[in-house]
Amino acid sequence: MNGDNKYCKLTKYIRIFQDLKAEEIMTKTVVTLTSDKKMSQAKEMMKIKKVSGIPIVQQDKTLIGIVSIEDIILALESGTIENRIEKHMSKTVISVREKETLSQIVEKFNRYRYGRFPVVDKTGKVVGIISKEDILHSILEKFSLIYLHDEKRKSKLNQDRSLITGESLKISEAEFHYNINSTEISAAGEGAAHLKQFLKEQDIEEEIRRRVGIATYEAETNVVIHSKSKGDIYCFLKKDRIIVRVIDFGVGIEDLNLAMKEGFSTAEDYVRELGFGAGMGIPNMKRFADKLVILSEKKVGTQVEMVFYLS
């Protein structure tokens, strides 16, 4: 890889992260207490909710302080744990605005050394909380989104919307469609080859074509090998990116965490004989796509959405 290419990649990543805002990073279900409650209630709340700090608010959610584990320890030591929170909370609380960017937030973590920051809206009301863990998660998600399918997202299966951005992606409006109509392993890859040819006709640059081709090949192979059903490949061309969706209505992935591991595979021997089933499928998709989301529900099917940015 030459220097220019590396530079392009780097600026691309900066672009991905620089627009991450507090409101995207924060945990929205934030536990708060009003200051008339007792310190012992704060302690119980921390224990139950497994948090290390609780923002203290007025009735209208306006932030007025914070209680941390250190405050609890102090109250326990001084025998004041049954006192009201207002006496013991830290009143000089550093908060983050919804629209603050990742770099500003990281700077706050470095400067103040707190474990978490409440996030407030324009009027000073608490809308979320950010811990270092939240930052880590949001960055990982931004790099490659992997969602284990759960009940909340069930409604999203079969919807004409992007799993990543929520934008409308009507399959009837896809620029490319290929029907995976065979469970014959020998047919695996045909769709990816067609898609690659299609992208060539659209004058998409070679490096991107290759990445799309490889990731789609793996996704298609998974449908053929694992889903035990038919499926579809859709490709959407946007001004700045290519979106590929591979959808099947098969058996679903039982344990996505396991499926993500390099080297893990449930493939049968005949598949391995064909040079697949080495447990590289999803890791390879992740390697070549800029973003990846996999939704899977047992006995309902699997949807893969991949985004490739045009440099």
Next chain:
Amino acid sequence: MKVKDMVKILEGTVLSGEDKMEKEVKYIGAADMMSDVLALSKPDMIILTGHTSIQAIRTAIVTDLLGLVFVRGKEIPEKTIEMAKEANLLLVHTNTYMYAACGKLYNAGLRGIDERR
């Protein structure tokens, strides 16, 4: 090293992509797992493999390989050769086993992609 020199060292037969004899062998590797080829190959690479199903050709097309060398004197399915011709992919057949084939090419100066920058 040019493709024709490589073919000579391996005492190979060219089955497809005869027009590529004067091309330089830029990158070379060996793998039987197609997933490894997908993961680690480079465009314009030549892969030595014992894997002769059409999946090898599809993998080569998708990853923009220059071509494949089938080792161990394997019998190659008609369909595989047909598909390679259609895609104008270099296809070389040699009776040399994998280990020796790699050794001979390495000895002649061809290095793996992990050894070069």
